[in-house]
Amino acid sequence: MENSAYIALAHQNALWRRMDVVANNIANMNTPGYKGEELMFTEYLTRSLNTDSAFKDRIVFPRDIGIARDMSEGAWQSTDNPLDVAIGGEGFFVVETAAGRMYTRNGHFKLNQDGQIVGANGNPVLSTTNQPFFVAPNESQINISEDGTVSTENAVLGRLQVVSFEDEQNLRKEAGSLFYTDQDPQPVETPKLHQGVLEGSNVNAVVEMTQMIEINRSYTNAQKMIENENERQRRAMEAFRGQV
Incomplete structure (x- = not known):
């Protein structure tokens, strides 16, 4: 030939x-x-x-x-869902999975049957102290401020952990809009989070x-x-x- x-x-x-x-x-x-x-x-x-x-x-x-x-950054979509959170600018949320910590821009959170705030795949969302968030059964108001502070009508639950990486192209894509990397995450000190909004795909x-x-x-x-x-x-x- x-x-x-x-x-x-x-x-x-x-x-x-x-x-x-x-x-x-x-x-x-x-x-x-x-x-x-x-x-x-x-x-x-x-x-x-x-x-x-x-x-x-x-x-x-x-x-x-x-x-x-x-x-x-993808286009924003207003949902008015208090557990939907979009990151303005750089950064990733941190979730705990069976395979270790992973990172995502998908802020479509929800409460599981135990009152834990989890990501779209049911993975616990972590705070800046690497702890999950729990909402008590009698708490109905969830507020998330621009700096990531999560609170209810009764107490402050913690602050959402938002991190960045030196080389974002080196992130390995996993299922469910998750990323994995061996790089050390760097905390985003002043994140700009928006409650009731989702970042859509940038496709x-x-x-x-x-x-x-x-x-x-x-x-x-x-x-x-x-x-x-x-x-x-x-x-x-x-x-x-x-x-x-």
Whole structure:
């Protein structure tokens, strides 16, 4: 098979992986705090084995090298739910999971059956003292101030822990809008939290759908290139057999 067919196959493989990323972005358009992703590519150069090729010194194969995450803030949605909290600017909430502490921008909190404030996946939300929050059965008013102080009509329960990281691209995405990292979290001393508001996904539906159409067209063009190359080789072999 000629180098052009190899390149087309490599291009298709890269497009397939990119389509997975775009499809995941679209699937999470309505997930609070979700951050859109984009596949990163580089060019792999190799020398052609065909000495007659005009491109013998530069055969380019696309190769994906990782995923870049758009950490920009998503649009805010007013919910008037006292347990919905949005972070203005940098920062992540801290939750305790079975696999250890993880971090999220999804501030869609709720009370579990024990009166504990938990995240969307049922993980306890931690305070600045690394303790969970408990609301007594007779307490009905929950207030969360801009600095993260959580209080009821009876007492102050603590302050929501908000942290940041030196390299946000190094955060590893987990299920349920959670992130994990080995980096040491740095406390955000003056967070700007907003009660009754959720940060939505920062995915732009129009951009993602446009990319999906472009990927599909590129994949089809690569497939045509492979089919044309196969047809060219078939004709060449038939012509050679006819001369023998």
